[in-house]
Amino acid sequence: MIAALREAGVTVTENAALGRLSFWRVGGNADILADVTTLEQLQLAMRFEGPVTVLGRGSNALIADAGIRGLVLRLRGGLADVRVLDDYAIAGGGLYLNVLLARLDKAGLAGAEAFAGVPGTVGGAVVMNAGTTMGEAKDFVDSVTLVMPGGQVVELAGPECGFRYRHSELPAGAVVAFATLRLRQDEDGRLAEDRVAFIERRKATQPLDKPSCGSTFTNPPGDHAARLIDAAGLKGHRIGGAVISDKHANFFLNTGGATAEDIRQLIVHARTVVQERFGVVLTPEVKLLGDWPADALGISAG
Numbered sequence: 549m550i551a552a553l554r555e556a557g558v559t560v561t562e563n564a565a566l567g568r569l570s571f572w573r574v575g576g577n578a579d580i581l582a583d584v585t586t587l588e589q590l591q592l593a594m595r596f597e598g599p600v601t602v603l604g605r606g607s608n609a610l611i612a613d614a615g616i617r618g619l620v621l622r623l624r625g626g627l628a629d630v631r632v633l634d635d636y637a638i639a640g641g642g643l644y645l646n647v648l649l650a651r652l653d654k655a656g657l658a659g660a661e662a663f664a665g666v667p668g669t670v671g672g673a674v675v676m677n678a679g680t681t682m683g684e685a686k687d688f689v690d691s692v693t694l695v696m697p698g699g700q701v702v703e704l705a706g707p708e709c710g711f712r713y714r715h716s717e718l719p720a721g722a723v724v725a726f727a728t729l730r731l732r733q734d735e736d737g738r739l740a741e742d743r744v745a746f747i748e749r750r751k752a753t754q755p756l757d758k759p760s761c762g763s764t765f766t767n768p769p770g771d772h773a774a775r776l777i778d779a780a781g782l783k784g785h786r787i788g789g790a791v792i793s794d795k796h797a798n799f800f801l802n803t804g805g806a807t808a809e810d811i812r813q814l815i816v817h818a819r820t821v822v823q824e825r826f827g828v829v830l831t832p833e834v835k836l837l838g839d840w841p842a843d844a845l846g847i848s849a850g
């Protein structure tokens with residue numbers, strides 16, 4: 549497969565270090581890292597007979613210290629670009645959200661404000677139904693183009709994606725190659741201004757000076773994970789190089805030299821203490837990628 553990918557023009561790196569590709573700056577190596585730039589290359593890669601993992605920007609991913617077996621894909625080139633039409637945009641799954649928003653600003657289009665300050669890719673944002681108090685992906689994702697294990701291309705309309713709070717129900721193993729976004733004209737540029745102001749307000753409340761994956765847990769109904777972790781006295785709690793932020797208790801920081809295992813243990817500790825103190829079971833928002841046991845976060849699979 550490696551030879552076939554290279555022959556098709558895919559950049560392939562064996563035993564590739566992944567820590568530098570994750571926001572937490574932790575994690576081991578990928579057996580094979582492949583940068584695919586066209587739908588055809590992605591289809592070819594999806595015929596790989598072994599585990600396939602997609603890495604977006606790594607802003608919501610805890611990569612195991614043992615790394616990721618099999619093939620790790622990144623979407624680049626034509627799969628990380630955007631075509632802006634009248635009131636629509638077709639964005640590649642690998643496109644950074646800040647680049648998307650800048651391109652829409654240039655075209656005078658609004659509608660994707662929900663992605664303001666979210667540092668992921670379009671594909672990661674669809675999978676996570678990413679968003680903020682300004683909305684979420686499900687509000688304006690009109691349809692998605694998926695590539696399935698084996699290489700088949702499948703189109704799903706937004707309502708078929710099973711979007712709910714920070715979650716989607718895409719078919720198992722599907723890779724988001726493109727998303728079609730429903731937009732609208734931003735006649736006087738006011739929506740773009742609101743978005744910039746929103747990002748400024750966030751900067752004041754989030755510890756952005758140290759590596760993290762943003763919110764570690766989703767908010768339980770009617771409450772905030774940060775409030776519960778703070779009320780449990782866990783701000784500043786440290787395991788190895790990982791610490792719970794004093795500024796925002798749902799941000800778990802790599803203070804330098806943390807391992808993925810340090811961060812995992814801190815997540816499990818916070819869940820356990822919050823459950824013991826308040827009877828609330830926090831759900832991790834971050835995704836574990838690579839060689840982890842099924843119950844690594846204290847939740848058994850299924």
Ligand SMILES: Cc1cc2nc3c(=O)[nH]c(=O)nc-3n(C[C@H](O)[C@H](O)[C@H](O)COP(=O)(O)OP(=O)(O)OC[C@H]3O[C@@H](n4cnc5c(N)ncnc54)[C@H](O)[C@@H]3O)c2cc1C
Pocket residue numbers: 571601602603604605606607608609623641642665666667668669670671672673674675676677678679680714722723724725756760761762763835
């Ligand atoms: C400082 C900070 C602030 C943040 N604020 C927010 C916020 O306000 N709201 C919010 O929702 N999130 C927030 N996040 C989390 C994160 O940015 C989002 O979840 C984002 O959507 C993840 O995108 P990604 O490309 O980084 O995905 P990754 O972290 O690379 O991957 C996440 C998951 O998506 C899968 N995936 C990635 N790309 C694809 C694809 N093309 N096809 C199929 N699967 C794919 C991966 O396999 C993995 O399971 C924040 C993170 C940070 C670091």
